Amino acid sequence: MPMNVTPEVESISQPQFSEQNPEQQSNKKQKIWTIPFIIAVIIVIGLGIVSLFTGVYDIWNQEDGLDMFFITRIPRTVALMLTGAAMAMTGLITHLVTQNKMVEPTTIGTTEWAGLGLVFVYLLIPSPSLVTRMTGAILFSFVGTMIFFFFLRNVKLRSSLIVPIIGIMLGSVISAFSTFMTLYFRMSQSVENWFIGSFAPIQVGRYEYLWVIVIVTIIIFLYANRLTLAGLGEDVATTLGVNYNRLILLANALIAVAVGIVAAVVGNVPFLGLIVPNIVSMIRGDDLRTNLPWTCVMGMGTITFCDILARVVNMPFEMPVSTILGTLGAIVFILILLRQRKSRRLR
Amino acid sequence: MIKIQNARKWYAEEVKIGPLNIEIPKAGITSLIGPNGAGKSTTLLMIGRLLHMDEGQITVANMDVSTTKSNDLAKVLTILRQENHFVTRLTVRQLVGFGRFPYSKGRLTREDEKIISKYIDFFELTELEHRFLDELSGGQRQRAYVAMVLCQETEYVLLDEPLNNLDIARAVQMMEHLRRAAEEFGRTIVVVLHDINFAAKYSDRICAMKHGQIAAFGSVREIMKPELLSDIFETKIEIIEGPYGPIAIY
Numbered sequence: 001m002p003m004n005v006t007p008e009v010e011s012i013s014q015p016q017f018s019e020q021n022p023e024q025q026s027n028k029k030q031k032i033w034t035i036p037f038i039i040a041v042i043i044v045i046g047l048g049i050v051s052l053f054t055g056v057y058d059i060w061n062q063e064d065g066l067d068m069f070f071i072t073r074i075p076r077t078v079a080l081m082l083t084g085a086a087m088a089m090t091g092l093i094t095h096l097v098t099q100n101k102m103v104e105p106t107t108i109g110t111t112e113w114a115g116l117g118l119v120f121v122y123l124l125i126p127s128p129s130l131v132t133r134m135t136g137a138i139l140f141s142f143v144g145t146m147i148f149f150f151f152l153r154n155v156k157l158r159s160s161l162i163v164p165i166i167g168i169m170l171g172s173v174i175s176a177f178s179t180f181m182t183l184y185f186r187m188s189q190s191v192e193n194w195f196i197g198s199f200a201p202i203q204v205g206r207y208e209y210l211w212v213i214v215i216v217t218i219i220i221f222l223y224a225n226r227l228t229l230a231g232l233g234e235d236v237a238t239t240l241g242v243n244y245n246r247l248i249l250l251a252n253a254l255i256a257v258a259v260g261i262v263a264a265v266v267g268n269v270p271f272l273g274l275i276v277p278n279i280v281s282m283i284r285g286d287d288l289r290t291n292l293p294w295t296c297v298m299g300m301g302t303i304t305f306c307d308i309l310a311r312v313v314n315m316p317f318e319m320p321v322s323t324i325l326g327t328l329g330a331i332v333f334i335l336i337l338l339r340q341r342k343s344r345r346l347r
Numbered sequence: 348m349i350k351i352q353n354a355r356k357w358y359a360e361e362v363k364i365g366p367l368n369i370e371i372p373k374a375g376i377t378s379l380i381g382p383n384g385a386g387k388s389t390t391l392l393m394i395g396r397l398l399h400m401d402e403g404q405i406t407v408a409n410m411d412v413s414t415t416k417s418n419d420l421a422k423v424l425t426i427l428r429q430e431n432h433f434v435t436r437l438t439v440r441q442l443v444g445f446g447r448f449p450y451s452k453g454r455l456t457r458e459d460e461k462i463i464s465k466y467i468d469f470f471e472l473t474e475l476e477h478r479f480l481d482e483l484s485g486g487q488r489q490r491a492y493v494a495m496v497l498c499q500e501t502e503y504v505l506l507d508e509p510l511n512n513l514d515i516a517r518a519v520q521m522m523e524h525l526r527r528a529a530e531e532f533g534r535t536i537v538v539v540l541h542d543i544n545f546a547a548k549y550s551d552r553i554c555a556m557k558h559g560q561i562a563a564f565g566s567v568r569e570i571m572k573p574e575l576l577s578d579i580f581e582t583k584i585e586i587i588e589g590p591y592g593p594i595a596i597y
Contacts, residue, residue, distance in 0.1 A: 099434045225453025231435035240448040241421025245560050286435040
């Protein structure tokens, strides 16, 4: 396996040093603002600026250019950043609580459940507000994620491939049911757009709820240590005095809220939760506390990059960002699979 | 003292464990031996509150394992299961650091860092402390897991087959470490072992189990008897006197 030693790890790898100066060492270990991280942040800010000035509408020479800039460009970029962070972090948490690196909210059915929630809301309420849609999506995501965990705990075969297969199967069933409902009740128009996540319709007044993701992020940071423990499994967590069931419930609630909001505002954003945490974990290991900032920033960067690509590839038309993410995600998924098999062979 | 009163576990009509009644005294190493399916691991898991018992009561240092708050128990009792496969990529130091969780909830203090270093050194993992677990050999990884549970600094330490998949040299090394941990740190260690001779050489007491019942419990010399062991393992076992005590020949 290739060793990826980040500079900060290198500097504390002398045992004598760590024994003599435990406090200094612990300070170093907790340090987040390392030079590579600052570079990553600068790159993401750069991407954000590029995103602000990418588009068909000429904001420099048109009279209402400045207005358009505030109505669509800024909201779109902010939405990209928040969504990227949300999907990457929920992916990471999903990896920990399922103890499986091949799953993320769109492969365990959470997103499909959120879709079903939206369908139900449209069905029950004629023209639902964004808050109502979001609530429906969040509730259904939570129920769906819990059902997946219930399955998982009762299926003893926890091989790394069975878990995503169960998730994808579950998701397909739910999404088929949603499609049936939309066709049966002739409401396909209002819902079908949803399954293709796109940032094109994002504008002032349509994205503000994404800010709730900031609160979710803070809670994830506060519980980072416990969530890392969840990754060691129920037995180790219990031995260390943590209530595992409560922890899983909390993790599911966090996943459901983040995915529900993203689903209601943006739509289906696949694979981001798979690509980003896996890349971060390959390079840095799995200490959640120091990985979270990286996961956030990489998530933001990846989705912004993909969205810029989506806008530029076929100008003046725009591709849905989910198409690009799906393509990229599939490649990374295969790479992870190959890498896992290789390391097993070496052993 | 670990006190088990009428503990039972029913897996199926034919597979019943218990009722178990035993008092394991403080300090030293107690080995659980017996054939496969005798209920050794079940007993250990029930003491360690990882497996719910169907009936009875288990107290560790006068704390009832089924009613005491998990976090309080985590300061008195720790258990390591047989198979530990973590998908999470942690370094040795991060893993051992989790042993401090019941005290500092993950925010390691200077004191915690010292304790972590102490156990890393004790298990001769100093050179490897920043390596990821998946880059270690089986024996090194096993040492890291045991270092984590000892780092919890609990009075009682339960280990389910810690010698599993270790070659002779690693197994001896592991038992030497446990022996020293029992003596130097005054821990009470309960360990499930498959090899009778390892149990005989390194433990203070042996508890032999068969068919979900405790067949015999006593000092090494009391248990290492040909008739008793032959009966428990349903195999002809002879005992000869070796340089370090009784040896089983089978």
